[in-house]
Amino acid sequence: VFHSTPYAPPDAIFALTAGYQQDKFDKKVNLGVGAYRDNEGKPFVLPVVRKAKQILASDDSIDHEYLPIAGLPSFVSATSKLIFGADSRAIKEDRVVTIQTISGTGANHYGGAFLQRFYEPWLGKSKEEKKIYVSNPTWANHKAIFNSVGLTPVDYPYYDSSTIGLALSSFLDFLRTAPAQSVILLHACAHNPTGVDPTRDEWKEIAKIFKEKGHFAFFDCAYQGFASGDLDNDAWAVRHFVSESIPLLVCQSYAKNAGLYGERIGALNIVASHAGDVEGGAARIKSQLLILQRQEISNPPTFGARIVSLILNDEKLFAEWKEDIETMAHRIIAMRERLHALLVDKYKTPAPGPNGWDHVVKQIGMFTFTGLNPTQCKAMVEKGHIYMTANGRISMAGINDKNVEWVAECIDKAIRG
Numbered sequence: 511v512f513h514s515t516p517y518a519p520p521d522a523i524f525a526l527t528a529g530y531q532q533d534k535f536d537k538k539v540n541l542g543v544g545a546y547r548d549n550e551g552k553p554f555v556l557p558v559v560r561k562a563k564q565i566l567a568s569d570d571s572i573d574h575e576y577l578p579i580a581g582l583p584s585f586v587s588a589t590s591k592l593i594f595g596a597d598s599r600a601i602k603e604d605r606v607v608t609i610q611t612i613s614g615t616g617a618n619h620y621g622g623a624f625l626q627r628f629y630e631p632w633l634g635k636s637k638e639e640k641k642i643y644v645s646n647p648t649w650a651n652h653k654a655i656f657n658s659v660g661l662t663p664v665d666y667p668y669y670d671s672s673t674i675g676l677a678l679s680s681f682l683d684f685l686r687t688a689p690a691q692s693v694i695l696l697h698a699c700a701h702n703p704t705g706v707d708p709t710r711d712e713w714k715e716i717a718k719i720f721k722e723k724g725h726f727a728f729f730d731c732a733y734q735g736f737a738s739g740d741l742d743n744d745a746w747a748v749r750h751f752v753s754e755s756i757p758l759l760v761c762q763s764y765a766k767n768a769g770l771y772g773e774r775i776g777a778l779n780i781v782a783s784h785a786g787d788v789e790g791g792a793a794r795i796k797s798q799l800l801i802l803q804r805q806e807i808s809n810p811p812t813f814g815a816r817i818v819s820l821i822l823n824d825e826k827l828f829a830e831w832k833e834d835i836e837t838m839a840h841r842i843i844a845m846r847e848r849l850h851a852l853l854v855d856k857y858k859t860p861a862p863g864p865n866g867w868d869h870v871v872k873q874i875g876m877f878t879f880t881g882l883n884p885t886q887c888k889a890m891v892e893k894g895h896i897y898m899t900a901n902g903r904i905s906m907a908g909i910n911d912k913n914v915e916w917v918a919e920c921i922d923k924a925i926r927g
């Protein structure tokens with residue numbers, strides 16, 4: 511009965527991790543998956559997370575009952591404040607609907623599924639007409655997620671390979687010419703995979719067109735804190751869009767900024783035009799998200815939500831978390847500088863773009879989009895045992911004092927052929 515089942519290719523990112531694990535070469539490096547490693551190349555359990563786990567372990571009042579369908583209430587209320595700001599008008603006016611999700615992936619999935627069912631400009635439209643515009647390039651999973659919920663992902667210009675930077679004018683032209691009320695996915699900060707973010711002035715221009723055209727902003731925020739080391743700073747674009755009353759939703763993930771990759775803890779936040787059970791009201795939106803959640807997972811899991819809730823709701827733990835985030839963000843920035851110096855000063859490696867290797871230090875967040883072409887990327891994997899995606903992305907979080915020389919040497923060799 512399964513004769514017609516075709517073989518599906520393995521996931522490009524996680525296949526790299528599998529290849530890396532099987533590799534016996536002593537200098538192998540995994541720069542594929544976006545997962546933070548410490549300077550020893552080891553997974554990093556944030557000190558604040560260790561503390562939160564101890565608190566949970568010694569709390570005898572904790573049981574194993576189901577959570578409410580929307581998630582752990584103390585997590586749900588705190589997570590929306592983290593992204594929108596505690597003094598957010600939308601929160602004070604009860605217009606923010608938040609549910610706990612299976613990390614950012616689950617949030618993207620529900621965000622897409624909700625729009626597919628209820629986004630008014632799409633009512634009565636076919637899958638082909640329900641276009642969600644995504645940056646070219648974007649996170650490898652975005653298109654698969656949106657396709658799976660009955661949307662049609664379509665690229666918009668974002669990255670300029672000739673400058674290894676933002677294709678601002680094409681991006682703005684696209685926003686101006688796209689049909690009114692288009693749904694457009696934006697990376698809130700630390701764009702994955704390019705590490706290329708708009709500046710605040712550029713975000714303002716982008717927001718202005720969103721407002722004029724009535725576009726819907728589908729924000730994916732998987733790296734809050736990772737771009738600058740500062741949680742509020744990294745939420746700036748989202749908060750600016752909210753202040754401009756642009757219709758939007760925000761997907762959150764605590765995989766990277768709390769190192770809770772396996773706990774799958776995240777949230778979907780939709781900003782409604784009104785509070786309560788009225789047309790477009792938050793209560794109606796929430797009621798539909800609860801249905802989605804019930805159909806898919808019934809009730810979200812407890813562990814990650816309890817950890818993050820402790821951290822977000824306790825002043826002392828929150829301050830410690832900020833320090834941990836700074837530790838991670840600053841180590842990545844230091845590695846950017848080391849790699850840049852090695853390529854420029856030691857190896858004098860010919861650069862793939864017009865601005866030398868400046869993009870290595872200018873790009874933001876966990877990833878560097880090196881500018882290496884697919885043949886050079888293949889050489890990195892096959893000759894250098896440096897696991898990286900074929901689009902030229904490397905996870906800076908996989909680089910450390912011990913392997914940075916080897917990474918630079920291999921980039922040099924790959925570029926020189």
Ligand code: LMR
Pocket residue numbers: 523542543544545649650651702
């Ligand atoms: C990545 O882009 O490497 C991470 O977000 C992991 C993933 O799920 O793809």
